[in-house]
Amino acid sequence: MSTSNRIAVFIKILPPFTRDMKTNEKTYYLQEGSTLLDLLNILIKEGDIASRETLLTEDNSLKNNVVIMINGLIIHELSYKLKNSDRVVIMPLVYGGYLANL
Numbered sequence: 001m002s003t004s005n006r007i008a009v010f011i012k013i014l015p016p017f018t019r020d021m022k023t024n025e026k027t028y029y030l031q032e033g034s035t036l037l038d039l040l041n042i043l044i045k046e047g048d049i050a051s052r053e054t055l056l057t058e059d060n061s062l063k064n065n066v067v068i069m070i071n072g073l074i075i076h077e078l079s080y081k082l083k084n085s086d087r088v089v090i091m092p093l094v095y096g097g098y099l100a101n102l
Helices: 036-046
Strands: 006-013 024-031 066-070 086-092
């Protein structure tokens, strides 16, 4: 795959969605045109997500307790096309507080 067809996506995954219950930060290089669902499937396959069941329903929808932000905006559509230098944060729904430095 040519590097000109790849994009860099910065990922931050917060507990309880990580295997070791620590915040996980990485850069992934994806094929241009990759969707948010493509990224989630890679994170699950690579073991960066505790399990598929923690994020997705059986019909590949996000569970109600999962919030995904891309560049500071909450994204609900798993068909969202990722762009180079996107910053993706996967976190639990949090009530009554603010998570700084996302």
